[in-house]
Amino acid sequence: MEKTDWPRTLLAWFDGHRRDLPWRETKPRDPYHVWISEIMLQQTRTEAVKPYFAAWMERFPTISSVAAADEAEVLHAWQGLGYYSRARNIRRAAQVIVSEYGGVMPRDPAAIRALPGIGDYTAGAVASIAYGEKTPAVDGNVLRVYARLYAVRDDILKSAGRKRIAQLAAETIPADRPGDFNEALMDLGAEVCIPKRPRCAACPLRDACEAARLGIEAELPVRTKKKPQTEWQAACGIVEREGRFLLHRRPAKGMLANMWEFPMALAAEEAESRRELEALLGGRAGTKRWELTHVFTHRIWHMRAYEMESAAAPAGEDWRWFTREELRQIPLAGPHARLAASV
Numbered sequence: 001m002e003k004t005d006w007p008r009t010l011l012a013w014f015d016g017h018r019r020d021l022p023w024r025e026t027k028p029r030d031p032y033h034v035w036i037s038e039i040m041l042q043q044t045r046t047e048a049v050k051p052y053f054a055a056w057m058e059r060f061p062t063i064s065s066v067a068a069a070d071e072a073e074v075l076h077a078w079q080g081l082g083y084y085s086r087a088r089n090i091r092r093a094a095q096v097i098v099s100e101y102g103g104v105m106p107r108d109p110a111a112i113r114a115l116p117g118i119g120d121y122t123a124g125a126v127a128s129i130a131y132g133e134k135t136p137a138v139d140g141n142v143l144r145v146y147a148r149l150y151a152v153r154d155d156i157l158k159s160a161g162r163k164r165i166a167q168l169a170a171e172t173i174p175a176d177r178p179g180d181f182n183e184a185l186m187d188l189g190a191e192v193c194i195p196k197r198p199r200c201a202a203c204p205l206r207d208a209c210e211a212a213r214l215g216i217e218a219e220l221p222v223r224t225k226k227k228p229q230t231e232w233q234a235a236c237g238i239v240e241r242e243g244r245f246l247l248h249r250r251p252a253k254g255m256l257a258n259m260w261e262f263p264m265a266l267a268a269e270e271a272e273s274r275r276e277l278e279a280l281l282g283g284r285a286g287t288k289r290w291e292l293t294h295v296f297t298h299r300i301w302h303m304r305a306y307e308m309e310s311a312a313a314p315a316g317e318d319w320r321w322f323t324r325e326e327l328r329q330i331p332l333a334g335p336h337a338r339l340a341a342s343v
């Protein structure tokens with residue numbers, strides 16, 4: 001195979017191997033479906049996204065329905081997917097699409113890119129897949145495939161490496177089937193050119209692949225080490241009065257903004273976190289009812305929840321009492337949804 005032929009070979013492979021995914025079902029492809037699925041897929045495996053995608057589309061069948069929903073309702077539908085700022089941005093972007101584009105996703109990649117929460121990758125995916133625009137969509141999977149195909153040794157987490165691959169992607173995307181090409185790269189990256197031990201023997205691009213020719217496919221792509229994660233001991237209080245539980249709303253800015261959580265204190269040591277929780281609630285931490293380690297991108301919470309009395313429960317608009325039923329409906333901060341399910 002000539003090196004320049006590989007996009008055709010990839011498309012031919014895609015025609016026989018494309019993955020059946022719920023967001024690929026509409027014909028022509030619905031830009032709203034492409035958009036929501038791509039945002040969900042940024043943080044979660046494809047299999048795990050399927051039920052969230054189905055539930056989301058049932059609850060918010062159109063862009064206008066997301067735009068009209070309360071923020072709490074949107075956050076609740078996103079619960080379990082993490083990174084709640086993405087759900088907030090979807091709602092804000094939907095409102096812009098309604099007010100400025102009559103409820104229809106714009107076609108121009110630059111206009112899509114200007115919407116809240118949409119980066120180059122998602123803009124490229126929506127414009128190419130739904131509208132046939134000749135725009136690359138380069139995410140981590142695609143970076144990996146190009147780094148191997150062209151034996152790019154630049155660090156793909158640095159701008160020089162990303163620029164080089166963005167240029168290769170712009171040069172190789174075919175004008176007649178850009179959306180299929182982008183999805184074919186996604187599928188190849190997900191099923192064949194996988195991060196560890198790529199399946200070169202089964203790869204349609206093997207004859208064009210520089211890394212395979214040099215035998216360095218396992219060494220690519222080059223990426224710098226991630227920031228180390230910080231670990232925290234998290235003591236949580238289960239304070240129940242007449243069938244209602246005391247919860248706190250997190251600040252409007254920062255991690256898990258505006259989400260509800262059980263009263264919680266974070267510290268480096270377990271005993272210290274418990275002491276701080278006791279000081280916060282004015283009561284003794286009693287029986288330990290629940291335990292979980294939750295891993296975020298850059299931090300780990302070792303959580304323990306205790307039954308507690310609270311002589312002087314904190315008050316104010318960020319403190320509220322909720323019934324069990326209400327706990328199922330409010331947006332809960334990440335692992336606190338798991339705790340709520342256990343009380």
Ligand code: SF4
Nearest residue numbers: 193198200203209217
């Ligand atoms: S031959 Fe191997 S390294 Fe090259 S693109 Fe295919 S799976 Fe990836």
